[in-house]
Amino acid sequence: MKDKLQKIVRPADLIVVAAVLAVAAVLWAVLAHLTGTTAQIVCDGEVIATIDLSAVKEAYDVTLDNGVTVRVEPGAICFAASDCANLLCIHAGKLTRAGQSAACLPNKTLIRITGRDRRGPDALTG
Amino acid sequence: MNDKRRRLTRLTVTAMLAAAALAMSFFERLLTAGLPLPPGVKPGFSNIAVLFACAAVGLPCALFIVVIKAGFAFLTAGATAGFLSLCGGLLSVLTMFALLKLKRERLTYAGISVCSAVAHNIGQLGAASLLAGSALYLSWLPVLLVSGAVFGAVTGVILNVVMPALTNVRFLR
Ligand SMILES: [Zn+2]
Numbered sequence: 001m002k003d004k005l006q007k008i009v010r011p012a013d014l015i016v017v018a019a020v021l022a023v024a025a026v027l028w029a030v031l032a033h034l035t036g037t038t039a040q041i042v043c044d045g046e047v048i049a050t051i052d053l054s055a056v057k058e059a060y061d062v063t064l065d066n067g068v069t070v071r072v073e074p075g076a077i078c079f080a081a082s083d084c085a086n087l088l089c090i091h092a093g094k095l096t097r098a099g100q101s102a103a104c105l106p107n108k109t110l111i112r113i114t115g116r117d118r119r120g121p122d123a124l125t126g
Numbered sequence: 127m128n129d130k131r132r133r134l135t136r137l138t139v140t141a142m143l144a145a146a147a148l149a150m151s152f153f154e155r156l157l158t159a160g161l162p163l164p165p166g167v168k169p170g171f172s173n174i175a176v177l178f179a180c181a182a183v184g185l186p187c188a189l190f191i192v193v194i195k196a197g198f199a200f201l202t203a204g205a206t207a208g209f210l211s212l213c214g215g216l217l218s219v220l221t222m223f224a225l226l227k228l229k230r231e232r233l234t235y236a237g238i239s240v241c242s243a244v245a246h247n248i249g250q251l252g253a254a255s256l257l258a259g260s261a262l263y264l265s266w267l268p269v270l271l272v273s274g275a276v277f278g279a280v281t282g283v284i285l286n287v288v289m290p291a292l293t294n295v296r297f298l299r
Contacts, residue, residue, distance in 0.1 A: 008234070008236070008283055008286045008287065009234060009236050009283065009286070010232065010233065010234050010236075010237070012232040012233045012234075012237055013233060013234055013236040013237035013240070013279075013282070015237075016233065016237040016240050016241060017237075017240055017275050017279055020240060020244055020271055020272075020274065020275040021271075021272060021275055023271060024267075024268040024269075024271035024272045024275070025268070027267055027268045027271070028268035031264075031265050031268065
């Protein structure tokens with residue numbers, strides 16, 4: 001049984017797979033870091049604002065119709081105030097990298113940072 | 127076996143493998159047509175035929191299959207698809223050829239298949255970036271690396287399993 005398995009895969013094969021996956025993970029992290037600059041505010045399933053965080057020079061607050069306040073900062077976004085009971089949204093803290101998100105479920109509001117911003121590839125070539 | 131007959135056998139096997147590669151590509155397209163796979167992510171079953179060709183018949187046979195496959199892509203999906211297929215295929219074959227020559231006793235077909243699948247995806251992505259005139263598609267590389275590792279391992283393990291049954295084809299060398 002063991003002999004048969006050894007014929008099907010050898011340690012070197014597994015090392016190759018692990019190496020490829022590791023390179024992919026590192027690359028993904030680097031790219032996400034380079035490109036994580038666009039934030040979205042989603043209310044009730046609809047994107048109501050898209051903000052290029054790298055273009056933000058000074059912090060400002062956005063108060064939504066449902067009473068939730070979102071703070072936009074250079075390179076970051078977070079929930080600043082909400083009337084929800086648990087305040088999980090505020091405890092989520094600042095989002096700075098692509099793929100991160102935070103939600104205020106009682107108010108059906110979500111903030112997230114999307115990846116693959118158009119600036120990413122340029123940053124790589126330059 | 128005399129030389130002439132040997133060449134004829136090789137030619138026949140090459141044609142058969144090319145046909146098998148095309149059939150597998152076609153079958154793969156049918157199989158994945160309804161699936162929401164991200165762009166460039168595909169099983170690459172025809173890789174089995176190419177790797178077998180490279181290992182059991184020789185480099186020219188594998189290159190021939192790659193060219194036929196690119197021609198098929200050109201006819202069915204257009205010039206861009208044909209060019210991408212050719213770039214990916216060539217890089218993939220050169221990678222498997224080098225590995226077959228090099229570390230044969232350590233890696234099985236699984237490891238070689240993973241490397242060639244990754245090389246295939248890098249070749250395609252490189253060609254696509256070249257055509258687009260930017261490194262725009264580079265952000266897609268992590269996805270294609272993972273896809274190459276997973277599907278390359280699958281096709282390589284398949285070849286590891288069926289290869290012993292095909293060892294009588296060794297006389298082709
Ligand atoms: Zn909340």
